[in-house]
Amino acid sequence: xxxxxxxxxxxxxxxxxxxxIMKAVLLQQVGSRVTFLDLAHNLRPQDVEEAARTLxxxxxxxxxxxxxxxxxxxxxxxxxxxVAVRLREKRVFVGPDNGMLTPLLDHILEAxxxxxxxxxxxxxxxxxxxxxxxxxxxxxxxxxxxGSPLDPSSLVRLPWPTSEETAEGWTGTVRSVxxxxxxxxxxxxxxxxxxxxxxxxxxxxxxxxVRTFSDVEEGELLAYWGSCxxxxxxxxxxxxVSILGPHPEPLVLLRP
Numbered sequence: 001x002x003x004x005x006x007x008x009x010x011x012x013x014x015x016x017x018x019x020x021i022m023k024a025v026l027l028q029q030v031g032s033r034v035t036f037l038d039l040a041h042n043l044r045p046q047d048v049e050e051a052a053r054t055l056x057x058x059x060x061x062x063x064x065x066x067x068x069x070x071x072x073x074x075x076x077x078x079x080x081x082x083v084a085v086r087l088r089e090k091r092v093f094v095g096p097d098n099g100m101l102t103p104l105l106d107h108i109l110e111a112x113x114x115x116x117x118x119x120x121x122x123x124x125x126x127x128x129x130x131x132x133x134x135x136x137x138x139x140x141x142x143x144x145x146x147g148s149p150l151d152p153s154s155l156v157r158l159p160w161p162t163s164e165e166t167a168e169g170w171t172g173t174v175r176s177v178x179x180x181x182x183x184x185x186x187x188x189x190x191x192x193x194x195x196x197x198x199x200x201x202x203x204x205x206x207x208x209x210v211r212t213f214s215d216v217e218e219g220e221l222l223a224y225w226g227s228c229x230x231x232x233x234x235x236x237x238x239x240x241v242s243i244l245g246p247h248p249e250p251l252v253l254l255r256p
Contacts, residue, residue: 005035006134007062009051010071010126011043018124022069022131029135037066046074048099049158050176053184056103057228062091067134069126070095077122082114082129083155084137084146092137094130099158111155112147161186169201169254174247175230181239183246187231187253196256202233203248213237 006026012018019041026034039058043050051072062068073080073096081097087107093100094114101108120128133146163170163186172186200207200223208216209223213236216222221240226232231253233240 004033004138005037005063005066006138007037007039007058007066007068008041008071009039009043009054009068010041011045011047011051012041012071012126013045014042016041018126022071022126025127025131026135026138029132030138034138039068043072046072048072048074051100052102052158053176053228055100059104059107062089065090066092067137068093068095069130069134070100071126071130072096072100073098073125076125080156081150082116082125082133083150084112084114084133084143085152085155086110086143092143094134094137096125097156099156101155102158102160105152105155105157108152108155110143111150111152112143113150114147162191163187163253166252169252172231172251172253174233174251177241177246178232180234181241182226183233183240183244183248184226185231185233185251189225189229192253197253198256199254200231200233201250201252201254202244203250205244205248206254207233209253 010019023036040054051070068091075098083097085093086109087093087104114129114133116129136146161173161175163172170192174183175186176184178184197209200209207221207223210216212224213234216236218236219238221235223231223233235243
């Protein structure tokens with residue numbers, strides 16, 4: 001494996017120089033043949049679950065033979081492990097072992113723990129640990145040469161909210177709020193029976209489950225299956241979170 005594409009995912013923010021510094025390290029060690037895909041750098045600071053969901057959503061669209069470098073790392077400098085993981089479709093992930101890989105754990109073929117150099121900054125492993133490890137992979141170094149082998153089942157797994165069946169339907173939770181004020185729920189198509197759902201209870205409201213925003217009137221609440229497979233709550237040309245709050249309860253996908 002000798003990839004030339006690096007996918008970067010961080011919470012550094014678009015105005016930070018940290019992403020540029022990581023790229024500079026890679027370019028310095030590998031040369032100009034490396035190409036960068038900036039998946040996201042404006043994730044909520046230290047939100048490992050959001051990073052995991054971003055990887056889950058992007059996974060089907062990433063090309064083969066790439067190195068993914070993920071740096072959302074609230075435990076940087078602590079005893080949390082630095083890892084490199086070989087996944088299916090000839091993809092490798094380099095980053096902290098903190099749960100970022102939770103939705104992709106079934107894709108793992110091999111994992112190693114990367115040693116932390118004694119002169120590494122305790123607050124910038126993206127520059128001093130993960131970028132150099134990615135550079136070695138780009139140069140053709142086998143994964144097993146990066147560190148000591150790990151049992152993939154030992155990697156950190158985040159609690160992953162799902163839905164539970166009840167007599168009324170399926171109960172769930174709101175997992176996050178996106179920049180538009182839409183509520184991203186824990187209901188995912190692949191975890192539910194293939195039924196023609198038409199209504200969602202959110203607190204004391206019943207929302208229609210529709211195909212897209214224009215299926216309701218201006219300002220009305222709706223539920224729809226988002227592009228990543230999760231059921232989302234929105235207000236047409238408005239903000240669902242400003243109407244319902246961040247955690248409307250109960251949240252029940254009603255039986256047809």
